[in-house]
Amino acid sequence: MSLAGNIETRPDGSNLIVDASGTWTLATISGLDKQVRAIAPSSGQSVSIDLRNVGLLDTAGAWVLFRLRERLKGEGFQAEFSHVGDSHEGLFHHIVECEEQPPMNLQKFHPFRRLTDRTGYQSYQMWLETKAMLAFFGEMMLTAAGALLRPRRLKFTSIVSHMEQVGINAMPIVGLLTFLVGVVLTFQGADQLRRFGAEIFTVNLLGISFLRETGILMTAIIIAGRSGSAFAAQIGTMKVNEEVDAMRALGINPIELLVLPRTIALILVMPLLGFYADMAGLVGGALMAVISLDLSIGQFLTQLQSAVPMWSFWVGIIKAPVFAFAIALVGCYNGLKVEGSAESVGRMTTRAVVQSIFLVIVIDAVFSVIFSFIGI
Amino acid sequence: MAQPARLEPTLEARVEDDAVIRLRGVVNRFGPQTVHDGVDLDVRRGEVLGVVGGSGTGKSVLMRTIIGLREPQAGTIEVLGRDTRALDNAQSKELRSHWGVLFQDGALFSSLTVAENIMVPLKEYTNLSPRLMEEVTKVKVTMVGLPVEAGSKYPGQLSGGMRKRAGLARALALDPAIVFLDEPTAGLDPIGAANFDQLIRSLQQSLGLTVVMVTHDLDSLIAICDRIAVLIDKKVVVGTIPELLKLDHPWIQEYFRGPRARAAFGS
Known part of the structure; x- marks a missing residue:
């Protein structure tokens, strides 16, 4: 041979x-x-x-x-x-x-066609996505209204359990990170303001920026990464296991059972976390002020009190429930959109995080515009 | 770019006797738990060997050990006359072009179309022109009974049965001498399973394949397997169904004489 x-x-x-x-x-x-x-x-x-x-x-x-x-x-x-x-x-x-079979139709790679194809496809997908998310928002609102009329239908055990998961369990990481950001902000501020002999204004910088923006924004971003992804993954896994279908088959509304408790828990917990983050940031800032500015705690507090109006605090906290709602909505929406495979769970979880951080920052910008209009 | 490994068509000629796969004293352990304790197994050229056993007896582990996805704790494995554990990388890669594996749910690469999936081994091991590669791919697609339109679809767009066929087409891409099938008919409806059995049998005959299939499907065992390897007591017993029935082991008796088996034999 x-x-x-x-x-x-x-x-x-x-x-x-x-x-x-x-x-x-x-x-x-x-x-x-x-x-x-x-x-x-x-x-x-x-x-x-x-x-x-x-x-x-x-x-x-x-x-x-x-x-x-x-x-x-x-x-x-x-x-x-x-x-x-x-x-x-x-x-x-x-x-x-x-x-005997007809020829196989294999698509050839064509850069320009691919570019236009993808641009069109993605734009259309974005439009569909927006519509679907608005529809989900509406469905959720209706379910929520129904549940509020008959509050017994709300699962309080589930809400409390989620409050623990997204709130109490998040405290170490939120506290540590905002504390460190407070330290860094004070250190950088002091370094620059010292050149004008205006070190004392570091306290104003820290207080106002932290209470109005940094504290709540940091919290929202951490929670989006931590709990928004968890919502998407939990619900997504249930979707893969056909648990969600089983609920529907039993006549249970998955939005009422899965989405509402998570959303309510997050809305309740987020302002508390925001407050806690503000405090952690201020403590970090105070510590740094004492070390690098030679201020006493008393001086720091006096300066803080005179520089920061109460409204700065409320501006931050008002945003918290809105951020919470956006994060929960996006997380649950993406979780329910999981289809078929485990791979889909991973993809949707990633999307949930990206979309919710995006939404949080957009909403924050909208708030800034509104606040500047009404002059707060 | 890596040179495609050279195919040596005479490799098969080097095997003097009939065993294309020979296992001697294979031991597999997971921590303290021993799954295989000295497995001996010969797979003859051109036969369809079914591998059965209760759950946890290590059917898939045995298959993964033979194809080198798992290193056994002891024992030798010869495939086509070569000790798989003594090969260097190039030799081992070359040997891999002589077998095809169908994983349970096809294990198709989900980011590639069916045709691209089939082309993966062709691109890796041969230097066919794009045109010839497309033609060969089309032959494989129709050979496993898929419509040609399926070639441009992604695995996610196919049904379970079609994914298995596509996986088989990829396993057969290089015209291997040996094909390993992991539960080829699991999850298929009886008609689909019977068709798949037929397909395997007809391909095995026309391409002269040696087939090793892990299965739980008694109908497949009876319809297409020449011999059956039963995993019991951490060892393997091989024989035809009548031979196995003569053995006085409770599991074998239960398996081949249970109500489901009687139904399968009766038909």
Whole structure:
């Protein structure tokens, strides 16, 4: 048995004999394919493709030989196989079946078309996504209204359990991070303001920026990453396990059972977390002020009291329930959109985090505009 | 770019005797738990071998051990006359082109279309021209009984049965000598399962394949398996169904004489 495959043509009277021999497999087929394509009988010849010396043959080899025969037939020659081995018959049987099928339509990569295609597709998806999220918002509002009319339907145990998960369990990370941000903010502020001899205004900077923006924004972003993703993953996993479908089949509204408790818990907890974050930030700032500005705690507090109006605090806290609602809405929405596989859970969880952080910052910007209009 | 490993069609000729896979004294342990304790198994050329056993007896572990996804604690594994554990990377890669594996749910790459999935091994191991590659891919798609339109679809758009067929097409992409199937008919309806059995049998005959299939499906066992390897007491017992029935082991008796088995034999 020779290692290489061969193809030779020789005239036999008015006929052309194509002698295939040796190995016709994927390993040898590339070279053979070129030779096979080059076979061109002169007019009037009938062609016999002799397979008696073919050793190993696989589907690729059989396909190339078969295609030769079909091409010659198509060009008007008489073309036939001869001496097909018994063990090879089955292969040709499969090939004939394949030939009867229409050609395979494979999409070729085309950069420009791909670009326009994706732009259009993504824009359309974004539009659909917005509509779907608004629809979900509406459905949630209706369910909430129904539940508020009959408060017994609300699952208080579930709400309390979620409050623990998203609130109390989040306290270490929220506290630590906002404390550190308070430290950093004071340190940087003091460093710059010292050049004007205005170190004392570091306290104003810290107080106002932390109470109005940084504290609640940091909290919202941490909660979006921590609880928004958890909501999406929890509900998504239930979706994969068909638990959500089971609820629907039992006549239980999954929004009432899964979405409302999470949303209510987060709305209740977020202002508290925001307050806690403000305090942690101020403590961090105070610590840094004592160390780097040589202020006493008393001086710090006096300055804080005179520089920061009460409204600054409320501006921050008012935003908390709105952020909470947005995070819960996006997390639960993406969780319910999970379909089929575990991979989908991962994708939707990522989307939940990205979308909720995006929404939180957009809402924050809207609040800033409103507050500046009414002059707070 | 890495050179495609060379296929050596004469590899099979080097195996003098009939066993294409030979396991000797294979031991698999997970922590303190021993799953296989000295498994000996010969798989003959051109046969369809069914692997059965209760849950937790390590059917899939055995298959994963043979294809090198798992390193056994002891024992030798010869595939096509080569000790799989003594090969260097290039040799081991070359050996892998001689077998195809169908995982339980097809394990198709979800970011690629069916046709692209089939092309993965072709691109890795051969240097076919794009045109020829497409043609060969089309042959494989129709060979496993998929409509050609399925070639441009993504695995997520296919039904479970079609995913299995596509997985089989990918396993057969290189015209391997041996095909491993992990529960090929699990999750298919009886008609789909019977069709799949038929498909495996006809491909096995026309392509001269050696098939090792892990299965729980008594109908498949009876319809297409030449011999059956039963995993009991951490070892393997191999034989045809009549041979196995002569053995006086409670699990075998229960398995082949239970009500489901009687129904399958009766038909």
